Amino acid sequence: MPSPSQPSTGERRPRAMVIDTAWRGLGPGPRALSGPGGAPLTRTVKLIVLPLIVRPALRPELAADFLDAREAEQLDALIRESGAVLEATAQWFTLLKKTRRALGIVAGNPQDLYFQRCFELATEHGAPGPGADAVARAVLEDVVDASGGRTVEALKEHLADAARCARLDAELAAAWEGRAAAPGAADTGLAAEVLEACGAAEADSPAFAAMVRAGHGSLLGRALWAAHPADVWDRADVPPHLGLTAHRVPPRPEVGRSASTATLPAPFDRTLFERLFTVLQASTHREQLPTVPELVRREVDRSCAPLGLYDESLRVTVVLGGRLAVGLDPLGAGTSVAGPTAAHRIVNSRWQREASVLRARRMTVSPRPDPDGGVLNALAQDLRTPWAAYMRRLWVRLHGRDVRDAALPDAASAWGVLDGVARSVMMDHRARVRTALRTLSAAAEPAAEPRSA
Structure with missing residues (x-):
């Protein structure tokens, strides 16, 4: 018998959809863990449903993005049984x-x-x-x-001292002047080799270690300081820095004293405060971080390092991410780098199955004006330049690892990050489309007519 909250079809269903349907079937009880439309919050799924209820490590049959009917019923039952x-x-x-x-x-x-x-x-x-x-x-x-005092408030207090800020600004200026620019950039041919291997079962490639040894991430970072390297991604229509800065050449970092998640600039354009603000805001285990004074001291040099990162394996992952990002094609328009890799095929096929992407694809070819005043058209535009959101989120994730001295030892671990960021960007876009559609649907509902006497 199919689960009461799940349709009885033989088709494979997205795991996220199964979770959403089962969650809504719980009623108003877990409202504080739900969004305005009744679906579980992204953090609810990430922090509670998957690791504590589904537990894919113990139930590998539920780890896939798409589930057969039997697995969908099992997942539905797990969530319903956890309702109380x-x-x-x-x-x-x-x-x-x-x-x-x-x-x-x-x-x-x-x-x-x-x-x-x-x-x-x-x-x-x-x-x-x-x-x-x-x-x-x-x-x-x-x-x-x-x-342990590793909070945004502690950071704000640490940088409130005028003399300390002046000293940090001088250190930033000296570190920035001491940079060494270099001609050329990373070999994206090796990056393509790694990404091709990422599509295999073991997702391993000796080319990753070769890129780290040769410092391909540092090469790209130094080239961006000198000037924009031409055609580094085999795409003339994307900026070489891939939106990691709003400037032709990344500017010198400032100290800064405030930050807002709603107005954060591109990663390379952030102040010292903004870089550490994102780390402290996102950290669930702050005891693993250095103290605030040590965080600030290290960030001075890190912010002036190639690609704003210390570790070369993380810099190389930026190169890999860039090569993957410029080949993202969620709309199936055929705009991609020459010779897409197995990694591109995996990520793009996942994107192109998304219902929100199919809606956006129709909008891009429709001659009719956008009926909602631009909301959905803006979301469709995001899918025409998917590399921007992808690279921004990738850099933030790699920066967090760098702060924790968490290098990526091999291609498999790098692919885990690259694929995880792709999934995160896709799910975020899906949530934004759903929110927009709910808002438009609510606005379109006619007001109830008054009853006649």
């Missing part, structure tokens, strides 16, 4: 947010910091009951203690 604990998780999260406000805690994203803690509390205690306020306060204090 998910409702309790939502209640604990609401209580922790209320207690957080009362304690005046503002650092960090509550979802990143508390989602998994709340699931643990719900599993152990059920819904909040007598004594829950004390438990919530203890959890919050434990999270704050674990951060």
